[in-house]
Amino acid sequence: MLIGCSFRAVTSAAVLAFGFAGAGATQAAAEEVVVFAAASLKNALDAVAADFRAATGNTVTISYAGSNALAKQIIEGAPADIFLSAAENWMDEVEKAGLVAEGTRKDLLGNTLVLVAHGKDAAPVEIGQGFDLEGLLGEGKLAMALVDSVPAGQYGKASLESLGIWAAVEPSVAQADNVRAALALVSAGEAPYGIVYATDAAADDNVTVVGTFPAESHPAIVYPGALLKGAADAADSAFYEALSSDAADAKFSAEGFAVLN
Incomplete structure (x- = not known):
């Protein structure tokens, strides 16, 4: 821009x-x-x-x-x-x-790391150790920024690893070039859920924050x-x-x- x-x-x-x-x-x-x-x-x-x-x-x-x-x-x-x-x-x-x-x-x-869902009527979830994110996704994808290089993706991967659920959800991750691109996948309904910053979620009316990742589960943002x-x-x-x-x-x-x- x-x-x-x-x-x-x-x-x-x-x-x-x-x-x-x-x-x-x-x-x-x-x-x-x-x-x-x-x-x-x-x-x-x-x-x-x-x-x-x-x-x-x-x-x-x-x-x-x-x-x-x-x-x-x-x-x-x-x-x-x-x-x-x-x-x-x-x-x-x-x-x-x-x-x-x-x-x-x-x-x-x-900033804060959150889980967002497509639409405005998604039910809230409790994010903690062993959280069944795999079950929540079903056959859908989890949108994230590039997990090995983009900060939002790195924070998200670190949190999922800390919670013990990265291995289970890794096959379902759809990686995007940056966090706003990951948000766009959820906003458009191409992925039912995504991991983004709270500030990104607040900027999009087509997503709902359904949970916040524990601050101690990832490096400080x-x-x-x-x-x-x-x-x-x-x-x-x-x-x-x-x-x-x-x-x-x-x-x-x-x-x-x-x-x-």
């Missing part, structure tokens, strides 16, 4: 009203901020970017995908200014490659962010700071994220 804007001057009053520091001077021309972000951030991040655009006139271009794919693209030289990952391990890889601007990495958000070494414009730093503003926190919270910064 691309978010664009028209060029216009920035006033210090508008900048300060949005809630970030360090960009108070009026800019004569708009700058572009290129963000690589985990697909699960889409709704909230689009809203934050729209506010930033309105306040500053700067262009924000956002590429959404699985954190694994984005990290690999950055390491291979893709021109991004900011990376927002849905897991620490993929930010670790970018940092190991020497591409994170020193001192800018921080944990921004948290943390979204780290960082400025990348290629970030050169004042707008890059300003937008990164804006992600931790009160206005942004409110938008992330409204979508169901836990604000960690």
Whole structure:
């Protein structure tokens, strides 16, 4: 998804009203901020970017995908200014490659892992040790993001392994490129159930959250962010700071994220 804007001057009053520091001077021309972000951030991040655009006139271009794919693209030289990952391990890889601007990495958000069902009348289930997910699925598929590389899939697999049911349901898993693609399979009825983040489920009216996976059954879901070494414009730093503003926190919270910064 691309978010664009028209060029216009920035006033210090508008900048300060949005809630970030360090960009108070009026800019004569708009700058572009290129963000690589985990697909699960889409709704909230689009809203934050729209506010930033309105306040500053700067262009924000956002590429959404699985954190694994984005990290690999950055390491291979893709021109991004900011990376927002849905897991620490993929930010670790970018940092190991020497591409994170020193001192800018921080944990921004948290999330919850849930089981969703197609439609709005699915019965709730109790998810615990030995949960009969195989029986619940019957002949149907369980939609998940790629279980060996995409954070949502990795968290989901870890939880199912912890609960002792991964081996039973593995043959029924339908893997998707990212968590929003997994959600789309359930939303369309192509899979009766799926494992996604709570924030994804809240963004789709065609699914029902039927259960929440115990937090202790998988690694903590943390979204780290960082400025990348290629970030050169004042707008890059300003937008990164804006992600931790009160206005942004409110938008992330409204979508169901836990604000960690």
